[in-house]
Amino acid sequence: RFLFSSESLNQPIGRLSGGERARVLIAQLMLQPADVLLLDEPTNDLDIPTLEVLEESLLEFSGALVVVTHDRYMMDRISTILLGLDGLGNAGQFADYSQCETWQRSQESKATETAPARNTADTPRSSVTKRKLSYIEAREFATIEDRIAAAEQTLQAKRAALQDPAIASDGPRLLAVSAEIEEAQRIVDLLYARWAELEEKQD
Structure with a gap:
């Protein structure tokens, strides 16, 4: 479960890699009886295998x-x-x-609308310097095309459902499917917008 080989089980902690030490700490954490776990940025500096171990362990935590x-x-x-x-x-x-992302963008739009106009000529050049992708953003960027493809498949399936005569002739079901299509389209649009944002930062 914690990805240790039989050879590494008898090694001193000091000889383990950083990822292996992190997995030891996760194992110790899961062995302690607790009703509540408070975690502050638990994924920082973890490699992908250790991230997966952490997520699986937290999903199994009963508190x-x-x-x-x-x-x-x-x-x-x-x-x-x-x-x-x-x-x-x-x-x-x-x-x-x-x-949450939709709400945050709405809040940013409201703040922009109410903020006083600024002279862009006075804006320091350093403030518009592009930032590189963070580790978490790079992880997100690596899988976002698959997420878009999955979201588009969901959208197509919802649209295909409208062709079902049983749904088309049932008012409440038709309204429900229409709402699902609208939500599926919103998710696709958000993913494409996020993809463009990450791609721009990467470039």
Whole structure:
């Protein structure tokens, strides 16, 4: 489960790699009886195998988890309630990161509309310097095309359902499927927007 070979089990901790030491700490954490775990950026500096071990361990934890993280994949995978902060003193509760992201963009738009106009000529050049992808963003970028493909397949399946005579002739079901199509399209649009954003940062 924690990806240790039989040879490494008898090695001193000091001779293990950084990822192996992290997995030892995760194993120790899971062995301790607890009702609540408080984790602050638990994915920082972890390699991919250790990230997967951490996520699986947290999913199996029977108590409550309070996790502070920028890893959107971990949020969607392990959380049941997501508390989002917009950096402007506002907070909201969401079911997944997509909802939180939509809300954050809405908050940013409101802040932009109410902010006083600034002279762009006075903006320091350093403020518009492109940032490189962070480790978490690079991880996200590596899988976003697959997520877009999956989202588009879901959208196509929802649209195909409208061709079913049983649904087309049933008013409530037709309304429900139409709402699902609208939501599926929104997710596709968000993923494409995020893809473009990450691609621009990478370039």
